[in-house]
Each structure stands twice: as structure tokens, then as C-alpha cells.
Amino acid sequence: MCNAIATKLGLKPENVILGNGSNEVIEFLGHAFLNPGDDVITCQCAFIVYKLLATAFGVRTIETPSPDYQQNLDDTLAAITPKTRIIFIPNPNNPTGTLVSHAAIAPFMSKVPSSITVVFDEAYFEFLDDPPDTRPFVRDGGNVVVLRTFSKIHGLAGLRIGYAVAPAEMIQVLHKTRQPFNVNSIAHAGALAALDDEAHLRKTKRVVDEG
């Protein structure tokens, strides 16, 4: 499965980790990086699981203002404290549907201290016509984790399978936090079949676009 995902994305298998849904990978991040008293940063109206995770780990969630529902990366940079460990960027966000542009990402990444892990949550990546490409940051070995899932465009939410791509050193750290048998074989089979089912992807995108 990791091989197939890596081939599809032009990355290496050691850049991929599977989760019982990408929500589980969000939990790996908590185990790997969060201690009580730390901060995580996201925007107002962000996907709620980041805050649930932070609360479970005794960590404060700093939510930058998003009056127009848009995450502003300058505000994100300004919100960094010495205790910040993770920045979550849901791209596009659920529930607001807003997108941080490709052009805004590189300047932002160049300013984030290397002690902070930047998480791009790309659960809806396949629905975008012109998606931002975060793989260069993975290839460059930055402190970045990109989340993807089979729950959305592939329609396999009930099977519970998602993944992260990240630099190999980061993936090794995340592996230490997971249970050995976290993804079941039925989910593997479904995800493998879904990965190359371009016709289903196109059809789902068309139906959603029309909606």
C-alpha cells in the first residue's frame, strides 16, 4: 500500500505512513510531539479534531482570527510562541471550504522555525482543480506532514484508512507512536483498488462540482 501511494505521488515508500483514517495520524502527531503546556496553532473554524487532540493532550489551541473564514498565514506566524509544537493548516478546510493558496505556502514555510511541525491536512485534495503542491517540502526534508485520506473522494470513510506523507525521518518518528496492526486488511484491499479507480474519482468530482 505504501509503495502504491508513493509511486502515485512520486515519493518514496519511506515517505508514507498509513493510519486508521487520517484522524489516527493526527493522534500520532500528538503522541510524537505534544506535552501538557505546549501550544498548537490553527485558525478559527478549523477542522475540529485538531482542538480535540490538543485538549486530550493537555495542550492549548491558539486559533487565529478568520473573519472571512480564511486562514491567514501571516497571522499564523505572528501567533507562534516558544511553546508552539504543531501548526495545522486544513487545506481546504472543513467546514468552511477555504483554501490557502500555493503562492502563500512557500514564503510561510521559509519563516516557520524548524522546531515546529507544519501539518497540511489535504483530506479534500482530489476535489481541487489546481491544488497547491506540498510535496516539494516533503522532498526537501522540512518539518512537514501532509495528510490525505480515502474517506472523502474515494468514499471509503467506514473502512478507516488514510495516510501521511512526510520526510523519512518524520515518518520514522510517527511509526514509533502507532500500534503494530493499526490498519486492517479489508481497508488495505479497498484503498489499493480505489487508488487507481480514476473513473470513480472523476465521476465523484463531477457530481460534487455540479452540486
Ligand SMILES: *Cc1c(COP(=O)(O)O)cnc(C)c1O
Ligand atoms: C474527513 C477529514 C479528515 C479525516 O478523515 P479520516 O476519515 O480520519 O481519514 C481529516 N481532515 C479533514 C479536514 C477532514 O474533513
